[in-house]
Amino acid sequence: MKETFGEYIKSLRTENELTLTQLASKLDLDSANLSKIENNKREFDEKRLELLANVFNLDLAKLRTEFFSDIIAKKIYDNNCDSETLILAEQKVEYLKSKNLTTI
Amino acid sequence: MKETFGEYIKSLRTENELTLTQLASKLDLDSANLSKIENNKREFDEKRLELLANVFNLDLAKLRTEFFSDIIAKKIYDNNCDSETLILAEQKVEYLKSKNLTTI
């Protein structure tokens, strides 16, 4: 079972024996805010994904997948969306691709 | 293949032979902005879902599914997320449910 993105960062951090302050500084972030991110009280900012990948030598593409799936999961969870939602979403992605639509 | 939420509104509107102005007023919305919504240039606002359901006698739960799947699809499409993203998201939803986590 997949953990949240914040918990993932926390496990990366502790496995590498870094303090919040140390990692926060590498990510150009306040340690208090990093704590909130790790505890699902704030969102990690997309613009720091590359930095995070570099710090822990991670594959950026995989990290992005991890990141966006987290955002989507939270949206579904927070709004009590039913199980059909993701199936429909997948169809709509195909539709958008087929139409080459420019959305907001 | 599933259309976008905006296109769905548009088809509902035209099937019911309403002008933008007419529907916009029922939805407490500016007609120019409704036009943008129908053309995927703005997001429909969640707080108007119930109103929309009432106007066209739709099942609110289904409409919500339609609405949130649209948001998710656009996020995936706009960010060029790979196909794994939704699979991962589903796992994360289960994880959040199992933990009963309170997110942001």
Added chain:
DNA sequence: GTAATTTTGTCAAAAATTGACAAGTCAAAT
């Protein structure tokens, strides 16, 4: 033609997010 409808552009107001700092808890060390 022109009248109605739809689309597009713009912008201030409102809402949401972020960065930053202060103050708090907790555990370990001395």
Added chain:
DNA sequence: ATTTGACTTGTCAATTTTTGACAAAATTAC
């Protein structure tokens, strides 16, 4: 039992994003 370091929580101004509203252009129907 006090200090130190690590982490958490609360708050708030500043930035960023979204929204509502209006004008005006473009399109369609008559």
